[in-house]
Amino acid sequence: MPWVEVLSLLAMLAGCALWFDSFQSREAGMRAVRAACAAEDLLLLDDTVALASLRPGRDDEGRLRLRRVYRFEFSDTGNNRRNGQVTLLGSELVALHLPHSERSRLRLVGTADDEQNRPFPRLPS
Structure with missing residues (x-):
């Protein structure tokens, strides 16, 4: 086999190995992101x-x-x-960044049950 064909074959094998490793890392990242979104009650778009x-x-x-x-x-x-991001080293999770959600700033103002149990009278509409 000439050396050009051997180098071409080695390059193709290295490309396939990189593709397979990237596929595994992407799946590890997806698992981490899905778990984090589920734990924080977020919707992964x-x-x-x-x-x-x-x-x-x-x-x-x-x-x-x-x-x-x-x-x-x-x-x-x-x-x-x-936007969020996940960082992997190989297939190992290094960091997962989820910016603060607006949901944490929201608070419950009142419910229908609270209106009946108010200590002050309701003003006429």
Whole structure:
């Protein structure tokens, strides 16, 4: 086999290995995002993550891995879009960023039961 064919075959194998590793990392990121959205009672929009950054990085043991940052969109009220991101080193979760939701700023003002138990009289309409 000539050396050009051997190099081409090795490049194709490396590309396939990168694709398979990226597929596994993306699935790990999706699992983390789905779990975080479920725990925070948020709606994951489009049910997907998009690769925003790919660069080399080192793990805790000093091994060289690919550091991937995925972006995704979620909604906290059902009628808005908010951006979040998840960072993976290999297939290991490093960070998950969900900006503060507006839901935490909302508070219950009153219910129908509260109107009957008010200590002050209701003004005529």
